[in-house]
Amino acid sequence: MNWTDEDIIEKIKDKKTVDYGFNLLMEKYQEKVYWVIRRMVIDHESSDDIAQETFVKVWKNLDKFKGESKLYTWIYRIATNEALTHLRKKKRRFFLPIGDVENELVSTLEADTYYSGDEIQLKLQKAILTLPEKQRLVFNIKYFEELKFREIAEVLEVTVGSLKAQYHHAVKKIEKYLKED
């Protein structure tokens, strides 16, 4: 059965069915959440930790979800914040300048046993990794997750206009990298 967000919220709000509702929520969103995080932090182990932590946070804050935003928007927001926080912590922990974080992520990508991209895909990933964090996030969600600008704007709490500009800049930078390299 394909559960709608409204069905899931209804189950979650009822104390008798809250556990069941939460399992439905995880079933519906676990892969989407994982892949958004994975494309940001690259390695599987970190992505797994962050994805689990995202759902733990969702569980802990279920009573705070008032239904003002859409369920998937709220979950994506928690997931993207967790991923960005992880990257910032990594930067602080190893005193890495921005350029070195990109290099470190490229090394992680090349060494990851769960990455099997061909030469073209690896080149595109390297190009994406040259983008600033926020631009990278916008590009990944738009291009790979195929969310609409309006939906991404809700997740990241920015205007559609600025998102489009960021996406456009991101594509231009990637294009330039692919042509130069």
Place this chain on the structure above:
Amino acid sequence: MKGSNNIDDKMVDQIDDHVVSDFLKQSSGQSEFKTPDGYFDGFQKNVQDKIHNNKKAWWQLPQIKVAVSGIACIVAILVIVNNMASTNEVAQYDFSKDELIAYFSDNIDDISENDIIDVMSDADLIEAQGFGEVDSTQVKSKINEEVPISLDDISDQEIYEYMLDEGYEDGDWDNL
């Protein structure tokens, strides 16, 4: 106007997407990122375990952490104060007699008699003043005591010699 903007936006999106998708056409097209086999099957159980095992052990509670930090601070302060006290002790007693004499010789003009008496031990005072075996508590008071000089303390011979030194002739002082 709004409609034309939307058309422009769609065109921009399509152009943007084509840049990457055209490039990716050269690739095998297979999914590049992988996960361990059956990873998503066990995901929910892992999250549930994390939620139910997330209750912290007693030593991880914030109250315990604050109490332990407080005790550690108090111990650290006590150690520092104790160290400072022993350092002062060393400063007070760690000079040899020769060093003290050298110091006083160099700075004797800046030190009053009373300053020296204050820092000298009772035994030193007795030795210096030749009081012999006396009650040490009396020594300092005796030295500090200002004794008025009376004429009875000076002999006629001493007065005579003094007047001669001052240039008076014998018998001159009868006229004073």
